[in-house]
Amino acid sequence: MKNTNLKFILIACLVLIASVKSYSQISKVEIIATGLTCSMCSNAINKQLKATVGVDSVSTDLNTNTFLVYFKKDSKVMPRVLKEGVEKAGFFIGSFVITMPVENLKAASDKTISLNGSTFILLNEGPNGSTGETKLKIYDKGYVTQKEYKKLLKMFSKVASYPLENEDDYHIKIII
Amino acid sequence: MKKIILLFSLILSFSAAHSQMKVGANLPDVQLNSNQDTIVNLASLKGKTVLIDFWASWCAPCRLANRKLAPLYNQYKGENFEIVGIALDTDQMKWRNAIQKDRLTYLQLIDPKGFDAKSAVLFGVEELPNSYLFDTSGTLVAINPTVEEIIMQIKK
Numbered sequence: 001m002k003n004t005n006l007k008f009i010l011i012a013c014l015v016l017i018a019s020v021k022s023y024s025q026i027s028k029v030e031i032i033a034t035g036l037t038c039s040m041c042s043n044a045i046n047k048q049l050k051a052t053v054g055v056d057s058v059s060t061d062l063n064t065n066t067f068l069v070y071f072k073k074d075s076k077v078m079p080r081v082l083k084e085g086v087e088k089a090g091f092f093i094g095s096f097v098i099t100m101p102v103e104n105l106k107a108a109s110d111k112t113i114s115l116n117g118s119t120f121i122l123l124n125e126g127p128n129g130s131t132g133e134t135k136l137k138i139y140d141k142g143y144v145t146q147k148e149y150k151k152l153l154k155m156f157s158k159v160a161s162y163p164l165e166n167e168d169d170y171h172i173k174i175i176i
Numbered sequence: 177m178k179k180i181i182l183l184f185s186l187i188l189s190f191s192a193a194h195s196q197m198k199v200g201a202n203l204p205d206v207q208l209n210s211n212q213d214t215i216v217n218l219a220s221l222k223g224k225t226v227l228i229d230f231w232a233s234w235c236a237p238c239r240l241a242n243r244k245l246a247p248l249y250n251q252y253k254g255e256n257f258e259i260v261g262i263a264l265d266t267d268q269m270k271w272r273n274a275i276q277k278d279r280l281t282y283l284q285l286i287d288p289k290g291f292d293a294k295s296a297v298l299f300g301v302e303e304l305p306n307s308y309l310f311d312t313s314g315t316l317v318a319i320n321p322t323v324e325e326i327i328m329q330i331k332k
Contacts, residue, residue: 041235042303043291062266062290063234 026115027133028099029069029082034145035091039065044089052077052085065094076116080167083142096143097175098136118168121161125174135176141165196300196319203314206295208262208285211275216260216285222314224258225330227321229307230296232264233274238305242278248323249282256312257330258283264290264304 031049033039040062049058049067054075059068071077079096086093111122123139139156141149156162162171197204203226205219218228229245231238242261249259259282265271266288275284287293291301299308309318309329318325 038234038236038304041232041237041305044302046291047302060290062232062264063270 025075026071026077026079026098026100028071029079030095030097030099031067031069031082031086031093032095033065033067033086033091034094039091042089045086045091048085048089049082052081054081078116078118078168079138079143079170080118087142092145093143094145096138098138098172099133100136102132102134118170120170120172121159123156123159123171123173134174136172137175139171139173140169143170196302197298197308197316199316199318201316203310203316204295204298206298208287208295211272211284211286216283218260219314221258221260221310223312224256225312225326226310226314227257227259227307227326228299228310229259229261229305230264230299230301231261231305232290233267233270234265235304239274239278241305242280244323245282246278246280248326252327252330253282255330260285262287262295264288264293264296264301266290 033045036042039045040060045067046058046060049055049069054072054077056070056072056075058070060066061068069082079098083093083096113120113122120136138144139152140162144152153163156171159171161169203219203222205217207215207217210216218226227245229242231242233239245259245261249257261275261280261282261284263271263274263284263286265274265286268286268288271284271286271288274280287295290296295301299306305320307320308316309321309326311317311329311332317329321329
């Protein structure tokens with residue numbers, strides 16, 4: 001009995017690992033919330049994120065105001081939806097980091113990636129041959145603090161699309 | 177069969193816990209660990225005026241409120257009054273340090289799962305701080321009571 005249980009768990013683990021590897025969508029998003037004195041003292045953001053269609057689970061680090069959002073397989077949730085969720089709960093985003101498989105970035109010869117009708121525009125150099133998952137930080141308005149955005153506007157003044165504030169264009173930097 | 181019963185009771189407890197506990201509800205049968213490493217059942221406090229206070233070490237407004245609760249407890253602990261702090265901290269060390277730093281002498285329990293903690297779901301805690309005042313018969317009489325309301329209840 002115990003043996004069959006163990007086997008079952010093993011198989012389940014293998015299936016899980018395989019399924020995680022097979023999809024090339026955004027796999028994880030890390031959001032740091034700001035806005036009120038104690039963002040974490042309210043369950044509102046957590047609930048709002050969990051209720052978003054396509055979101056599988058949300059784990060929170062209560063000491064750092066960080067929400068880790070995991071997606072269902074083949075989920076097409078774009079950052080905008082999560083940002084709106086956080087804002088709907090009455091908070092703001094301080095930092096928004098996406099985890100994506102590297103294959104998605106390889107297509108980016110002209111530093112843009114298309115995904116589910118959205119465009120991701122790279123602000124720094126592309127991946128240097130690394131494999132696995134890449135972390136990308138979004139630098140658009142609403143994904144960083146207001147103060148930071150004002151500074152970024154000057155910093156990226158040469159990027160034509162940056163000040164347009166197009167909701168479906170995401171300006172990103174590879175951080176890992 | 178046992179598993180089915182367990183599953184049903186789980187589903188029931190989850191569906192029932194969706195809303196906040198209402199005035200008139202009874203002191204629930206919940207067991208939690210204390211900072212003295214004992215297990216305390218909330219229902220065992222029946223017979224006293226009990227304030228159950230949900231907080232966490234990372235919640236600044238809670239820490240401020242606790243500093244007001246500590247002297248209140250010291251003043252009225254001889255009058256059949258008990259305060260129970262339930263922390264939603266996931267980090268036990270941070271919780272213990274906060275108790276020490278804020279000099280909290282009343283009963284301190286921990287349910288280390290944040291807002292997903294069983295007791296938080298049972299009470300319907302949606303934001304911190306959040307407190308519940310039970311009378312001596314173990315009936316919920318007020319949610320987020322003021323210090324004046326608590327004193328009035330003790331003196332009843």
